[in-house]
Amino acid sequence: MNTLLKLIGFFIAATLIHWGLISVSGSWGLSVNFMLVFAAVICVFVKPEYGYPTAFLCGLFLDFFGVRLFGHQALIFTLCASIVYCLENRLDLDSPVPQLIFIFLLEAAAAVGNLILLKLFTGLSAWNGLLPFVGGLILSTLAAPFVFWAVRRAFTYKAKTY
Amino acid sequence: MKKQTSYQRKKAASGGRRRKVLPAIFCVLSLFLMILPLEGAVASIKTLLSYIFIPQIRAAHETVEYSKEVSSTIQELLDVHRENEMLKEQLREIQLERDQAREVFLENERLSASLGLQAPLKWRGVWARIAYREPSQWNSVVIDKGAADGIQERSAAIAQQNGKSVLAGVVVEVAENTAKVLLVQDEDFSAVVYATPCGDEGLLTGAGSSLLKMQYLPLFSKVQPGESVYTSAASSVFPAGIFVGNITEIEQGDGFRSSLMARVEPAVTAASMQELFILTREQSK
Numbered sequence: 001m002n003t004l005l006k007l008i009g010f011f012i013a014a015t016l017i018h019w020g021l022i023s024v025s026g027s028w029g030l031s032v033n034f035m036l037v038f039a040a041v042i043c044v045f046v047k048p049e050y051g052y053p054t055a056f057l058c059g060l061f062l063d064f065f066g067v068r069l070f071g072h073q074a075l076i077f078t079l080c081a082s083i084v085y086c087l088e089n090r091l092d093l094d095s096p097v098p099q100l101i102f103i104f105l106l107e108a109a110a111a112v113g114n115l116i117l118l119k120l121f122t123g124l125s126a127w128n129g130l131l132p133f134v135g136g137l138i139l140s141t142l143a144a145p146f147v148f149w150a151v152r153r154a155f156t157y158k159a160k161t162y
Numbered sequence: 163m164k165k166q167t168s169y170q171r172k173k174a175a176s177g178g179r180r181r182k183v184l185p186a187i188f189c190v191l192s193l194f195l196m197i198l199p200l201e202g203a204v205a206s207i208k209t210l211l212s213y214i215f216i217p218q219i220r221a222a223h224e225t226v227e228y229s230k231e232v233s234s235t236i237q238e239l240l241d242v243h244r245e246n247e248m249l250k251e252q253l254r255e256i257q258l259e260r261d262q263a264r265e266v267f268l269e270n271e272r273l274s275a276s277l278g279l280q281a282p283l284k285w286r287g288v289w290a291r292i293a294y295r296e297p298s299q300w301n302s303v304v305i306d307k308g309a310a311d312g313i314q315e316r317s318a319a320i321a322q323q324n325g326k327s328v329l330a331g332v333v334v335e336v337a338e339n340t341a342k343v344l345l346v347q348d349e350d351f352s353a354v355v356y357a358t359p360c361g362d363e364g365l366l367t368g369a370g371s372s373l374l375k376m377q378y379l380p381l382f383s384k385v386q387p388g389e390s391v392y393t394s395a396a397s398s399v400f401p402a403g404i405f406v407g408n409i410t411e412i413e414q415g416d417g418f419r420s421s422l423m424a425r426v427e428p429a430v431t432a433a434s435m436q437e438l439f440i441l442t443r444e445q446s447k
């Protein structure tokens with residue numbers, strides 16, 4: 001129950017930050033995906049029965065704004081959560097540099113996955129150029145250490161014992 | 163090595179199953195959502211989701227807007243601070259100039275007295291804000307000061323433009339706390355003015371347009387475009403030496419070719435006026 005309440009609080013905070021970031025970065029032409037950073041970090045620290053629904057809900061949150069396709073973000077987020085749970089025991093995500101690299105690669109994979117899904121299901125290309133793509137990735141990635149720090153403070157590793 | 167109990171083995175096995183079943187369920191659900199028609203089922207799901215997401219989106223939007231306001235307010239405060247520093251510097255310079263001007267004024271008074279001339283009086287009056295503009299034509303404005311502040315009819319109205327005092331108009335109606343100022347652009351406005359450096363006098367009138375007319379200039383006047391126009395000491399309403407504007411062109415004054423007429427571009431436009439300095443008449447002349 002305590003974990004659920006914390007997750008709800010974090011989810012609301014994440015949506016606020018995501019909205020704030022896209023409001024600011026949108027004027028520079030960058031596409032930031034803070035929700036994925038949040039979902040991935042949550043999956044690092046909580047059990048799958050909390051992590052997968054959170055990732056799915058975060059994806060739905062982004063799908064909610066989409067007009068061309070509904071559900072692709074939820075799928076991508078679920079797959080990203082699977083990647084996190086598959087690799088969690090093989091990666092040491094305690095220090096900022098591995099956190100940055102891991103989130104950057106995950107964000108890149110998710111962005112490419114999104115492009116492929118949109119192309120497959122709608123036939124449309126969502127490619128806006130290399131600069132918005134890389135800029136958005138970098139900006140999202142830079143937030144990762146802060147999210148790791150905040151989530152670690154709320155969810156200790158004990159929460160993952162099952 | 164500690165041996166696992168059957169309960170621990172079962173728990174580990176169920177944890178492993180969850181790791182496989184949960185993503186599969188969510189992936190299938192996502193794929194199902196992706197193949198649903200956007201107009202029908204998806205629209206209903208979005209409507210349902212809007213009850214969950216819209217409040218926080220609204221909160222997020224308001225937070226972002228508030229933070230933008232905060233940043234703009236901070237920027238304004240910084241600008242005000244910088245402007246304040248600049249104004250303090252200007253004020254110090256103006257205080258120096260005022261001290262020098264006071265000396266020059268006193269010297270002028272002494273010399274005027276020794277020559278038997280009437281020395282010009284200091285400009286005294288009140289600052290008033292423009293409270294209302296005539297919507298159809300901006301040739302008159304209503305100010306927020308009136309008879310209670312010492313304003314009378316035919317008081318001169320002066321505006322500040324680029325740090326210079328310029329003629330704006332004349333008070334034509336006075337109420338207790340408001341007054342109407344007829345601007346120089348109005349056709350009913352007139353004032354005796356002179357052009358400098360030629361020194362010839364003429365009658366300044368409004369033309370209803372952006373340019374003013376300076377009529378009855380001597381036929382053989384050497385007035386040139388670009389000369390500055392100031393109020394003359396011969397004016398019964400305006401104190402001498404208020405800047406009016408610059409001459410833009412010279413024309414034949416009337417059908418009899420007995421005088422010249424100059425077009426004058428006023429130094430201040432009706433749209434740019436925000437405050438006016440109204441001279442109280444007893445002291446303006």
